[in-house]
Amino acid sequence: MAEAAGSRQRDLAFYLRDAGITALMTLPIAFPMFGFYLIMGSEGRASGVYGTGVEPRLIWVVIAVLAVFVGRLTISFVKNDPAVTVVTEQSVIETRRYMSETIGPWTGLGLLSLAILWPLLPFVDRWLLDLGILVLTYIMLGWGLNIVVGLAGLLDLGYVAFYAVGAYSYALIALNFDLSFWQCLPLAGAFAALFGILLGFPVLRLRGDYLAIVTLGFGEIIRIILLNWYEFTKGPDGISGIPRPSFFGLPFTNQEGVVTSFHKYFGIEYVSTHRIVFMYYLILGLALVTNAFTQRIRKLPVGRAWEALREDEVACRALGINPRNTKLTAFAIGAMFAGFAGSFFATRQGFISPESFTFIESAIILAIVVLGGMGSQLGIVLAAVFLIGMTELFRELEQFRMLAFGAGMVAIMVWRPRGLLTRREPTVSLRDNRGAT
C-alpha cells in the first residue's frame, strides 16, 4: 500500500512537470498567435493610435498557457486512473469488431437513407444542399481513389489529374460537338481511363514512395498543360458556359423557348432549386454506382488480384497473375470514376479553370481514403463528412478553417491511427458456401 501511495506521489510530481513542459512549449506558439492584435486605421483612431498599429494582448497568452497546463494535467490523471485503464488492448479489439459487425451495416443504411431524404428534409436550405453535393463529390472521388490506393495498394498523389481530365473532356466535348451531359459522361470516363493507362505504363515498376512522386508529377503536368495550352483549354481564363444537365432531355430553365422545360412538362411552378436537387440526386446516383461497382469487383478475380498485389507482388507473379494488366486495370478504373466525378463537377459549376485541380485536392482525397481506413467504403463516407463538413461548417473562420481541417486529421490519427474503420470483410468465406451447397 505504501509503495502504491509512493508511486502515486511520484506520479503527481511527474504529471506536474509534464504539464509544465507542455505549457512552456505553448508559450512560443501562443505568443505570436494570440499575443498581438493588429489595429487598423479606424479602430486605432479611437484609442489614439493613427494608422496601422500592434497592440499587445499578453493576457491571452497567459490564458492559453494555463489552459494547456490544466488540460494536460487532466488528461494525465484521466488516462492513468485505474478505473479507466482496465480496458485492455484485446478488449478494445473485441469491442471494435463487435461494433463494426453490428453497427456497421446499420450506419451504412442510416447514412444512405439520410442521403436519399436530405433534399426533402425541412431544415435543409440551399447552403446545406450545396454542402451535400460537395461532400458527395468527395465521397465519390474517395471511393474511386480507394480502388487504386486501398485495394491495389498503389499510392497515387496525382488523382486530381483524372478529375481534371474528366471535367475538361466534358466541357470541351459538350461545347465543341454539342452533345448532352449523358452522351458526354461515358466519353469523359473513357478519356480519364485512357489517361490512367497512360500514367500506368511508365510507373509499372515503381512502388511506394517512388510511385507517389511520379504520380504527384503527373498531376502537376496535367494542370500545367491545362494552364498553358491556351488555344485548346483557354488556359487560366477557364471554360465557361458549360451546358447544364437536363432531366432526360427536359432542361431546368425558366426561359421561353422551343424546348419543353422540366417544370412545364410536369405542370409545376418553376423553382430554381429543382436543378440543385436534381444535381444532388445525380451525384448521389454516381457515387452509389461507384460504390456498387467497387463492392462487386472486390469479389471478382480482378478485385482479388488487386488486393493480392497490394499484399505481395512477388507472390502474385509466382501464382501466374499478370502484374502489368492488374495494375493498369486498377489505374484505369480508378481514373474512370474520377472522370465521371469531373464531368459532374464541370456541369455543376458551369465554369472550370486549372485552379480547381491543384495538388491540395489530391491531398484531400487521399486524406479521406487514408483517414477512412484504407479499403473501407463506409470509412471513406465518414471521413469525407467529417473533413469536408468540418471545413465548411467553420467557413466563417475564414483562413483559420484549414486549422479545423488539420485538427480533424490529427484527431483521427490520434484516436484511430489506422483509419476510422479498419476491418476488412473477406470476399469469400467458407460458411456462406456451405450454406449455399
Added chain:
Amino acid sequence: MNRSVLSVESLSMVFGGLVAVDGVSFEVGEGLITAIIGPNGAGKTTVFNCLTGFYRPTDGKIVMRADGHEHRLERMEGFRIASHAKIARTFQNIRLFPQMSVLENLVVAQHNDLMLASGFSVYGLLGLKKYKRAEAASVEKAKDWLEKIGLVEMANQDAGQLPYGSQRLLEIARAMCTGPKLLCLDEPAAGLNAAESAQLADIIQYIKKEKNCSVLLIEHDMSVVMNISDKIIVLDHGGKIAEGTPEAVRNDPKVINAYLGEDENELEVDLIAPNLEEEVREHP
C-alpha cells in the same frame, strides 16, 4: 525410366563478378521428387530463381514440358512461367497474402482459371450464373486442399495470423491451386518441428502420387530429403558435384567432402550439416 518434365542445360548465372551458378545441367523426371542439396551459398536458390523467372539466366537453356508444349523458360516473363509453363513455387521466407483470409489465398491462386471462366470478370460484374459456378468450383478445390492440410477450421482467418508451420503448408496448398505440372519448394521444412516435417513429407508424397505433379525441392533437413526423394542433385560452389539416388549420393565421397570438408577432424561440420553427418554415420 520416366521421361523428364524439366531439362536444364548448362545454366549459368553471373552477378557482376560473382559466378553464382556455373554451367549446371540436370533433368527433373516426370512424376518424381527431385531434391537439390548443397552447403550454404552453393547456388541452390539462384537455380530456383532462374527456373521460376525471377532471374534471367546469363547463359543456358531451360525447357519445361507441359500440356504437350515445350516452354523455353529462360526467355519467358515471370508470371507466364506459372500461368503457361505450369511451374508453381514457394518461397524460403513465406510469402502469403497476410491480410487476406486463408480461403482467399487459395482462391486468388486460381486467378487465371477464374478470369477465363468469368470473361475477365465481366460476367461476374453482370452477375451471370456462369461465374458463380466457376467460383463455387474454385472454393471447392480450395476446401479440398484445406482438408488435406488440416486448416478447414481456419478458412476465414487472416493468413498472417496462422502459426508458422500452417503458413508453410498453406503456401504449398496455394501453389498447388494454380494447377502446376512442376512444384518447386524452397526449403519447405525450414522452421518446422519433427511432427510438422513428417506431415510435410506426407503432403509432398501425396502431391506426387495423387496430383500427377513432379516436385523439385531445396532442403537442408536431410531426414526429409533422404526419405522422400527419388533423385538428389548436389551443388557446391555453383557447380553440380553429384547426382543420383539418395543411397548413391550419401556414399559419394565428393558429397561427403563438400559437406564435411577435406579434413574430417574439423569440428564446424556439426554446425553445417548435422543431419547429413548422422546419415553418413548410420549408413557407412
